[in-house]
Amino acid sequence: MTTIQVYLEEGFDHDRVVVTSSDSQHTEPDVTTRHQVGLASVVELDSAPGAPTTVRIALPERGLTTELEIDPATTPYVRVNVTDGALRAVPQPAPPMFA
Amino acid sequence: MSIDVERSSGHKSDEQYRSARNATAEVTDVPELLSEGYDLPDSEEARGRTPFPRLPTPISIPPFLLRRSGVYRLARPIVLPPQPRVPTPVPTPIPIPPIDLPGAPHAGNGHLAPGTGAAPHPEEDHADAAAVGPVLPPITPLFGTEELRVDVDGVKPTMTVSGTITRLFGGRLTWIARVTQDPATGAWIGPISYRDGTTSLRPQATVSVKLTGGPFLPTNRRATATFSGGTGSTVTYTYGYQKAAFRDVAFEYDTVSDATAVTSHNPTSHPNHAPSSPTSMLTVESAYSRLGFAVTKTGGDSVIPVPPGTAWSDQEMHDAMQAHWSRWADAPQWAMWVLFARLHDMGTSLGGIMFDDIGTAQRQGTAIFSDSFISQAPAGEANPGPWVERMKFWTAMHEIGHGFNLAHSWQKSLGTSWVPLANEPAALSYMNYPYNYPGGLDAFFAAFDYGFSQDELLFLRHAPERLVKMGAAPWFDHHGFEQDAYDHLMAAATGPLELDLRVHREPRFEFLEPVVMELRLKNVSSTPTVVDEHSLEGDGLSIVVARDGGETRRWLPFARYCTAPAPRVLQPGEAMYSSIFVSAGSGGWLVTDPGTYTVYAATEAIPGTGALSKPLRIVVERPASDGAERLAGEVFTQEVAHVLAFGGSRVMESANDTLRELSERLPESRAAVHANAALGAPKANDGKVLIVDDSGQETMAVVPAQPDEANELLSASLDDFDRAADALGHIAVTEQTLRLASVLEDAGDASARSDLLSESADALARRGVLPGVVEELRSH
Numbered sequence: 011m012t013t014i015q016v017y018l019e020e021g022f023d024h025d026r027v028v029v030t031s032s033d034s035q036h037t038e039p040d041v042t043t044r045h046q047v048g049l050a051s052v053v054e055l056d057s058a059p060g061a062p063t064t065v066r067i068a069l070p071e072r073g074l075t076t077e078l079e080i081d082p083a084t085t086p087y088v089r090v091n092v093t094d095g096a097l098r099a100v101p102q103p104a105p106p107m108f109a
Numbered sequence: 110m111s112i113d114v115e116r117s118s119g120h121k122s123d124e125q126y127r128s129a130r131n132a133t134a135e136v137t138d139v140p141e142l143l144s145e146g147y148d149l150p151d152s153e154e155a156r157g158r159t160p161f162p163r164l165p166t167p168i169s170i171p172p173f174l175l176r177r178s179g180v181y182r183l184a185r186p187i188v189l190p191p192q193p194r195v196p197t198p199v200p201t202p203i204p205i206p207p208i209d210l211p212g213a214p215h216a217g218n219g220h221l222a223p224g225t226g227a228a229p230h231p232e233e234d235h236a237d238a239a240a241v242g243p244v245l246p247p248i249t250p251l252f253g254t255e256e257l258r259v260d261v262d263g264v265k266p267t268m269t270v271s272g273t274i275t276r277l278f279g280g281r282l283t284w285i286a287r288v289t290q291d292p293a294t295g296a297w298i299g300p301i302s303y304r305d306g307t308t309s310l311r312p313q314a315t316v317s318v319k320l321t322g323g324p325f326l327p328t329n330r331r332a333t334a335t336f337s338g339g340t341g342s343t344v345t346y347t348y349g350y351q352k353a354a355f356r357d358v359a360f361e362y363d364t365v366s367d368a369t370a371v372t373s374h375n376p377t378s379h380p381n382h383a384p385s386s387p388t389s390m391l392t393v394e395s396a397y398s399r400l401g402f403a404v405t406k407t408g409g410d411s412v413i414p415v416p417p418g419t420a421w422s423d424q425e426m427h428d429a430m431q432a433h434w435s436r437w438a439d440a441p442q443w444a445m446w447v448l449f450a451r452l453h454d455m456g457t458s459l460g461g462i463m464f465d466d467i468g469t470a471q472r473q474g475t476a477i478f479s480d481s482f483i484s485q486a487p488a489g490e491a492n493p494g495p496w497v498e499r500m501k502f503w504t505a506m507h508e509i510g511h512g513f514n515l516a517h518s519w520q521k522s523l524g525t526s527w528v529p530l531a532n533e534p535a536a537l538s539y540m541n542y543p544y545n546y547p548g549g550l551d552a553f554f555a556a557f558d559y560g561f562s563q564d565e566l567l568f569l570r571h572a573p574e575r576l577v578k579m580g581a582a583p584w585f586d587h588h589g590f591e592q593d594a595y596d597h598l599m600a601a602a603t604g605p606l607e608l609d610l611r612v613h614r615e616p617r618f619e620f621l622e623p624v625v626m627e628l629r630l631k632n633v634s635s636t637p638t639v640v641d642e643h644s645l646e647g648d649g650l651s652i653v654v655a656r657d658g659g660e661t662r663r664w665l666p667f668a669r670y671c672t673a674p675a676p677r678v679l680q681p682g683e684a685m686y687s688s689i690f691v692s693a694g695s696g697g698w699l700v701t702d703p704g705t706y707t708v709y710a711a712t713e714a715i716p717g718t719g720a721l722s723k724p725l726r727i728v729v730e731r732p733a734s735d736g737a738e739r740l741a742g743e744v745f746t747q748e749v750a751h752v753l754a755f756g757g758s759r760v761m762e763s764a765n766d767t768l769r770e771l772s773e774r775l776p777e778s779r780a781a782v783h784a785n786a787a788l789g790a791p792k793a794n795d796g797k798v799l800i801v802d803d804s805g806q807e808t809m810a811v812v813p814a815q816p817d818e819a820n821e822l823l824s825a826s827l828d829d830f831d832r833a834a835d836a837l838g839h840i841a842v843t844e845q846t847l848r849l850a851s852v853l854e855d856a857g858d859a860s861a862r863s864d865l866l867s868e869s870a871d872a873l874a875r876r877g878v879l880p881g882v883v884e885e886l887r888s889h
Contacts, residue, residue: 020520045520046463046511052455107482107544109460109504 012082014055014065016099017106019043021092022050025069031055032063047108057082067099177320178266180355181257181332181348257332257348258355259318260570261288261297264399265560270297270318270334271571272311280307283573286316295319301336303528305573314338322350354403355570356577359444360393360509361408363433367417368479370410370449374502376559379495381551383537385558393447393505400560401570407444408435420454421476423464430465430474439470441580445512447505448476457481461504463511470580475508477501499554506539512579515540515565527572536562605634606679608720610710613876614835616727620737621744621771621780623753624692624700624727625838630714631684642675644714645687654691654699655707665694667754688840693750701745703731736774743767744780753783757791759798759812772825779836782826786837786845789822793848816852823849827865830872839878843869843886850889 016029022041029036034056043050057063059082066077067090076097080088085101092098253276260269271285283306288299298317313336322330330350337343364370372393376386387399394404413433421429426448431437434446453459453476460483465474477483483500486493516523518541521530535547537557546553561569568577575581609629618624628645632638644650652664679685691708692700700706706729710722732738743749748764758764768784775781792815800810823845827833834842846869853862870887874880 020523044466045516045523046466047459048517048520049459052458105458105482107460107542108455108458109462109483109507109542 011056012059012086014057014063014080014082014086014088015105016053016055016065016067016088016090018050018053019089019091019106020048020050025092026071027051027053028066028068028070029053029055030066030068031057033057049108059083065099067097069097176263176353177322177330177350178260178263179258179353180351181259181330182351183255183346183348255346255348256351257318257334258571259297259320259332260355260401261290263353263401265563265566267563267567267570269567269571270299270316272316272334273574274306274310276307276310280310282306282308282310283571284311284316285567285571288316288318291317301339311336312339312341313344327353352403353401354398355401357403357405357443358397358579359405359407359436360447361406361434361436361444362447362449363408363411363413363429364449365419365421365451366412366414367419368449368451370479371477371498371501372505374498376499379492379499379554381554383554383556383558387559391502391559393502393509396502396506396559397509400566413448418451420452420456421450422454423462423467426450426464426476427467427474434474437473439468439580441470441575441578442473443578444473445509445579446474447509448474450476450478451480452478453481457485460500461508463508465512472512472514473579475505475512477504477508500543503539503543510540510561510565513569513577515561515568517541518562519545521564527568527576530564533562533564538562538565540565604715604720605632605636605638606640606714606720607631607633608710608712608722610708610722610725612725612727613839616725618700618727618729619779620703620730620732621740621775621778622729622836623690623780623783624729625783625836625841626689626691626708626725627838627840628687628689628710628712628722629684630679630686630712630720632679632681635681637678637680638715639676640679640685640714642677642685643670643672644712645685646670650710650712652689652691652711653709655709656700656702657705657707659702659704662696662699664689664691664699665696667695667751686840688838690754693745693747693754697747698745698750700727700729701741703729705729733778734775737778740767740771740774744771752787757787757789759791759796779832782833782836785822785826786833786841789819789826790845790848792816792819792822793852816856819852820849820856823852827869830869831876834872834876839873839876839882843873843882846886847889 011033014031018027018038018041020043022043025041027038027041029038036053036055038051038053041050055065062079062081064077064079065088066075068075069092074092074095074097076090076099078088078099078101080086080101085103087102087105088099089102089106090097090099253274255272255274258269258271258273260267260271268288269285270288271283274282274284282304284301285303286299286301288297290296291298296317296319298315300315301311301313304311315336315338317335317337319333320330321333327350332348332350333345334348335343335345362370362372373390375388375390376382377388391399394406397404411433413429429448430446436442436444436446453462457478457480459478460481461475461477463472463475465471479501483504484497486496490496516526518533518536518538521532533541534545535541537546537553538561539559540561541553543550543553543557560566607630609631610626611629612626628650630640630645632640646666653661654664655661677685689710692698706727707724708727709724711719713719732741744767746764746767748761749767752758752761752764752768765788768788771778772781772784772788791812794814796812796814797809798812800808802808826837827842827845827849830842833845837845846865850862850865853859853865866887866889870883873886874883
């Protein structure tokens with residue numbers, strides 16, 4: 011198994027966040043952005059190696075959902091932001107940096 | 110609060126200002142460099158365009174000598190306005206005629222004379238109204254100070270003038286005006302577009318500031334500000350130059366034993382740097398200093414021993430801050446703790462964090478992680494050493510910026526900002542992530558001049574202090590406000606005199622016990638100073654009593670004395686003293702119910718120079734008996750207050766009856782000490798009284814002394830001398846002792862008189878009274 015890291019960054023305010031991949035699901039019950047680092051939480055998902063997988067992020071109470079297909083071998087990091095009332099997820103090859 | 114800060118008008122670049130100043134100023138000589146300049150021409154760009162020419166003359170004045178930005182303060186920091194005429198609501202032993210008191214210096218039309226630094230005195234408008242009954246003047250202008258922040262030149266000027274008006278109990282106002290220079294007059298003019306606090310303290314709409322004084326003597330610099338328009342009349346104040354830095358702050362660095370600290374960096378050490386970046390070594394302190402902060406270091410760069418490989422949680426760092434920071438306090442203060450640790454428990458993705466969002470006073474602690482991504486230069490980086498040093502330095506500056514309440518550049522519009530702000534994702538600021546900058550990290554550092562954005566500088570230099578200061582926060586506004594104001598005023602009240610408000614006992618008072626305090630005004634300088642002999646009793650003295658959870662009220666004396674100036678030389682270490690009956694004044698009783706009270710005093714012993722006491726906290730205990738509680742209604746009357754304040758009365762029989770009842774019912778109380786003293790003192794001597802007959806005719810009569818009764822009452826008052834000294838204070842108990850000694854002398858009881866003086870002197874000596882006072886009493 012390989013690991014996908016989903017970075018829940020800006021725009022979260024006591025949200026319940028459900029993150030799923032083909033092989034696992036994780037729920038964060040209370041996600042809030044810490045503005046001094048621009049990060050709320052990091053969710054790790056298991057994924058079968060060698061094949062693309064679909065990652066789905068949902069904020070059920072706000073009716074927001076987005077999904078993207080990533081290749082864990084090349085872009086195992088996903089940055090997720092709530093911007094202008096929408097969820098935006100971007101895959102990355104390297105972990106994002108915060109300060 | 111009104112918010113309308115203009116965001117960009119009137120801005121000029123550093124370069125424009127340096128060029129403009131050099132183009133217009135020429136002198137024939139150049140003095141030694143001044144040490145205070147934080148705007149040294151430190152960039153290649155600036156150095157290249159504004160070289161210091163050699164002789165022959167004329168030559169340009171270096172920009173840092175011409176900079177006039179900084180903090181100016183009213184020349185007269187503590188404003189003590191004349192009190193209104195005080196009515197005489199009850200008969201007094203010797204009627205006090207109304208007195209016309211001198212007002213503040215005016216230039217006419219309600220405008221203050223330039224240079225006085227005095228505030229308008231709205232109380233004067235109430236003077237006539239006082240004739241119809243007791244009137245408490247508004248507290249507003251009691252103790253106050255005012256500073257003006259001028260930000261029109263130097264490094265990254267925001268073309269702003271702002272001010273903070275502080276009144277100890279009358280509120281505070283921060284106002285901001287974006288200004289442009291009038292080419293005709295040279296004055297900096299702009300509308301006041303932001304106000305936070307008590308807007309009535311400065312209702313005018315526009316400010317015009319004229320800066321005067323030569324470049325070589327900063328102490329001669331003045332800012333003359335005229336406020337006009339709006340709902341207030343035009344006023345002009347003159348402020349004296351105080352300092353170049355807009356804020357003063359202290360940083361303390363501690364390093365974990367398995368981590369490395371980076372607190373300095375030379376921007377030119379990496380070939381990819383902006384032409385406008387500083388060319389010399391920057392430390393964290395100097396980097397903030399050049400942007401307008403006076404930074405001092407505290408502590409000793411301690412090392413915190415831990416097992417190698419330690420990762421830190423926010424709570425652990427907060428605990429370490431409490432244990433290792435020499436300045437730790439859960440309270441607002443201009444100070445910050447910076448920890449250099451190896452790694453946060455979040456891992457290498459976190460380069461640093463302002464971890465202190467824990468507890469009540471937040472934003473006091475930051476951390477930088479030396480083994481995080483900031484120590485990992487990208488593959489192929491030709492200068493990995495300078496790259497890492499630069500990232501670590503940037504991170505330290507960035508995290509400290511969060512401590513100043515600065516958000517990330519792309520977060521400006523989030524939450525509740527102090528003024529409407531727009532996101533600045535492309536800002537060349539310490540608060541932006543270089544790796545998120547358009548074009549990436551290399552593009553960022555190719556243009557970064559090691560500063561903050563204009564909006565950020567506006568906030569750092571001019572926003573209300575409570576929004577910027579570490580440990581304070583918007584929700585903390587009301588809480589702790591008075592202490593904050595007091596700190597400001599204490600800082601402003603510099604001079605050779607120290608005012609001490611005190612009691613010579615534990616500051617706990619029995620219910621019904623009159624509160625008497627003593628004032629000491631001491632020359633704490635090394636040279637003699639001239640003061641007014643009446644500083645502790647005349648118009649120059651102001652006292653405020655604040656009850657926790659209750660009202661804050663100004664103490665007003667029953668009697669006003671119109672005296673000619675009486676200069677007195679206070680030698681170094683010498684002091685003058687007075688005794689004050691604080692419980693009540695002409696405005697009524699201030700200390701009655703059980704609870705905690707805070708008392709402040711200020712005096713203007715030297716014209717233009719104030720002295721402010723430290724606050725004295727006292728506690729009034731609950732009634733010790735039902736009898737005490739039942740007497741309260743009779744004791745807390747204006748007549749009884751009057752008798753106690755004057756030390757007795759020959760005509761106010763109702764009040765005397767109450768004091769007799771108090772003495773009989775509560776003979777062991779300290780209140781009985783006061784009652785017996787007030788009853789006995791008028792009987793010790795003959796005294797004049799005003800008699801009004803049935804026809805309304807006023808005649809003066811003399812009431813003869815009653816020495817036996819005086820002896821009995823004063824002896825009862827002084828029977829337990831320590832209790833009497835606790836209750837009356839050292840000054841008043843000495844007076845009563847001398848009064849009783851005089852009665853005994855008149856009665857021919859030399860032995861009793863000698864014993865009284867000797868025993869009283871011994872007791873006062875035990876209580877630490879000055880030897881001279883003790884010996885004077887003993888040998889009287």
